Amino acid sequence: MQKIRFARGLSDYQIKMAFIMPTMILLILMNIFPLLWSLYLSFHRYKASLPNRLPKFIGVRNYAQLLSDPEIWEYFRTTAYFVVLAVAAQFIIGFGLALLLNRQFRYKGLVTTLILLPMMLSPVVVGLFWRFILASDASGLVNYFLSPLLNALNRDSIPWTTSPNMAMIAVVIVDTWMWSPFMMLISLAGLSAVPKYLYEAADVDRASGWFKFRQITLPLVSPLLLIALLFRTMDAFKMFDIVYVLTHEGGPGTATETVSMNLYRLAFRSYNTGKACAMAYILLVVIVALSNIYVKYLNRLREA
């Protein structure tokens, strides 16, 4: 009886708070506090591996050192190069596949599921088996199949992961293999939402296929495509796992050293915690800026 009375005595606001508070507390503990703590540490000299040395305030020195380090800019260039190549390839292949699948045919469901499989795999597993597929000697599956052609041309095996020129291409191939299905999935959702009567009307007007694609398909699908591009760009900018496994920690040399790979080194190899936090914030700012550009463009599209 006491309990019932207690429950009845709660106001609507108190009940609301009782439901919200656990989530709020969890959010503050798991997200907000680490975010603020890492921001605090980014202004300090601190190594988590030396806990008996307290964080020492050094102002913006971590940021200044990182932003004035030519190597960091090189890693940003490498990352940007990867993002542009990978996202463009994924967009073209994914959208192309969606156009092909956007019709009725036998076993459509099975084909779609099979195409979606790569993105369901763990990136580490993907990196590992592509490491064997793209091995730089004849033991690699790709080089094995290409060997008759390479022998005929009197060329050596392709050094997919051991040449600074080829390693990034290898990473792009693997990432594209893995994530084109995602682009396809979103594109397919957009394509299937385009009203059929628009195409029928265009057919009545004897519009060409290219005209229908340019004037009907593309404008109606583009908001969804942009969202898919936004997700992939943000994700590609944080590329770590495939690079870690496939090219042996961003090698050869620094050919595939992305910003996230370098951040990992700073944070978990060197335990340079203060600097790693500063680096993470720089990365966050870049991603937020990029996302804003996309969102603004998306809004403009919607208004149009």
Next chain:
Amino acid sequence: MKKPHIYIFVVAISAIILLAPSTNAQKPLTVVWAEWAPADYLDELSKDFTAETGIAVNVVQIPWGSFQEKISAAFVGKSDLYDIVIGDSQWLGRNSVGGHYIELTEWMNDNIDVSSISDTAMTAFAEYPKGSKKYWALPAEVDINGFMYRKDLFEDPKEQAAFKAKYGYALAPPTTYKELLDIAEFFTRPPDLYGIAAYFSKEYDSITMGFQQVMWSFGGSYGDPHTYRVDGYINNEDSVKALEYYARLIKFAPPDAPNYYWQQVLDAYKAGKVAMAMEYFAFFAGAIDANQNPKYYDKTGFFIAPKGPKGHYISIGGQGMSISSYSKNKPVAKQYMKWFIQKSVQEKWAMLGGFTPHREVLQSETFLNATPFNQAFSDSMPYLKDFWAVPEYADLLEVCQTNWNAVIVGAKLPKAALDQIARKHEQIFEEAGYYDE
């Protein structure tokens, strides 16, 4: 009617609880090490400790690639997961200064005959700062960088004649880096056979362990260990020559050699891809095992790392046993370490395949004849040298790994890479306060 069944059930459960091993039995000791053959030997050896004391020993093995990260993460989280950590020699600085290892100086002086342990092992695996006689670990596994070679190729009369005709001296295991390069060149017959497999990878400490012994033997060095100045040492003319040499050596290695660490080197050797292979002695057991290396297990010879134009130095590997500050089982950990270093236990350790730090056991005929490579191991002992063991070693190592790997794949010139290392190393030392008055 059901009651008697319940009584029987209660009595049975009580009996199981009472007859089960005593709940106040000693907590098992957890020893963590990298995932490799010596950890299996230790697991086997530890059964004797359990038989003697009744204390179970759990040897946890972590793959080499994530060994350092996992241990560091456990330390940062002050986890009591591990009682004894068998860590790399370079970790001593960071883990002692960071308070993750307990200091063992007094305990070792009181409980262990330190003079029975090789001086080299004590300096490399136990002492920090070097020369201070402050101990943080008990040497457990002394490992050394060495080489294996295909005896069937080296002893083939046709190969010997062809080699002599081309180079003007007899084909034999190389004693100098010039000979190593000649032999590597001679046996390079792509795509089936290459001269050498060595540590070239960017992973963990791979290329650093492979190259640093060349650098020292050519006259280069990491820097002044007293002033921590690096410029003018690591980027001097000798170091540049050494790096140029190492970049030439990879021309005689298989195409995937820029990714070679210990596993890839061993695989390349066992697959018959190379005539010679650089490897740590602890991995040599795999090369003479008929199951693991069916083609060449009986055709494999071993030699010590060659000397250079300005000296003879060899990279030290291996690890020492340290007690985690967060362990709740410290007395047992000490009991285990005291047991481990006894001569009789060390003899068995050596027989199982471990590389003992025990001076007498190391020099015994039994040890020298136990495997075909123990003699080369013993011959290498006087030439051992190590990487920096300061708390900032991981930062220093990362810079070396990236730059040296960039040189061997042709992405950087040796001088530019070494200048970059010098600049970065001095920046790391400066930030850490080594240059403060």
